[in-house]
Amino acid sequence: xxxxxxxxxxxxxxxxxxxxxxxxxxxxxxxxxxxxxxxxxxxxxxxxxxxxxxxxxxxxxxxxxxxxxxxxxxxxxxxxxxxxxxxxxxxxxxxxxxxxxxxxxxxxxxxxxxxxxxxxxxxxxxxxxxxxxxxxxxxxxxxxxxxxxxxxxxxxxxxxxxxxxxxxxxxxxxxxxxxxxxxxxxxxxxxxxxxxxxx
Numbered sequence: 484x485x486x487x488x489x490x491x492x493x494x495x496x497x498x499x500x501x502x503x504x505x506x507x508x509x510x511x512x513x514x515x516x517x518x519x520x521x522x523x524x525x526x527x528x529x530x531x532x533x534x535x536x537x538x539x540x541x542x543x544x545x546x547x548x549x550x551x552x553x554x555x556x557x558x559x560x561x562x563x564x565x566x567x568x569x570x571x572x573x574x575x576x577x578x579x580x581x582x583x584x585x586x587x588x589x590x591x592x593x594x595x596x597x598x599x600x601x602x603x604x605x606x607x608x609x610x611x612x613x614x615x616x617x618x619x620x621x622x623x624x625x626x627x628x629x630x631x632x633x634x635x636x637x638x639x640x641x642x643x644x645x646x647x648x649x650x651x652x653x654x655x656x657x658x659x660x661x662x663x664x665x666x667x668x669x670x671x672x673x674x675x676x677x678x679x680x681x682x
Contacts, residue, residue, distance in 0.1 A: 491512070493505075493508035493512075494508055494509065494512050510672055511672055513672075514668060514669045514672030515566050515669075517665050517668065517669055518564075518566030518567055518569070518666075518669040519566050519569075520665075521569075521570045521662050521665055521666060521669070522565070522566065522569035522570045522573065524570075524658065524662065525569070525570030525573040525574050525577075525662065526573045526577075539581075539585060539638070539641070540637040540638040540640075540641045541582070541585050541586075541589060541596070542634075542637040543634045543635065543636075543637045543638040543641075544578060544581050544582050544585060544634075545582055545599055545600075545603075546630055546631070546633060546634035546637075547574075547578045547631070547634050548575065548578045548579060548582055548603065549603065549627075549630055550627045550630040550631045550634060551571055551574050551575040551578055552575060552603075552607050552610060552611065553610065553623050553624060553626070553627040553630070554568070554571050554624070554627055555568065555571040555572060555575055555611070556610045556611045556612075556613060556620075557620065557623075557624040557627075558571065559611070559613065560613040560620065566669070567669060567670065570662065570666075582600075610623065
């Protein structure tokens, strides 16, 4: 019995016999369930909590869009199951919305600010389609770790300069941390590439 890529026959068979399912049966089941839970939770993790962008770093959110795009493209290209990367799709959509909101509330925007999304729109379809050299693709995926790290630095500096977190939500940060810890477990269980665990 399989449902959404989850093999339930092993667990149901053990439970029918009054036994606790074996580790080799239980760990993949827990991994898939947690993977889908992360995907479901990711649909709301970045929703704005306020009607202000005070204290938010535009560059941080732009870099997140780039990092999520690279990660999503890599997972699609590698053919990983949706439960192993599905949250990336929703996080990317939410990051787009947040960048648009930040642009809207930060008007007027400089020419340099408009150049960044134009470059992204020109390059992203090629990356998402996997139409780049495999060595470059691996290098891009490896670089997304640095992109996410550098995406945090402008926000940290902004918080330090303002001596406040502004509209940055503790709940959002906590959910990101928790989801990342669970994703390490599911990545190991899905036999994803080793670089997936590092991210």
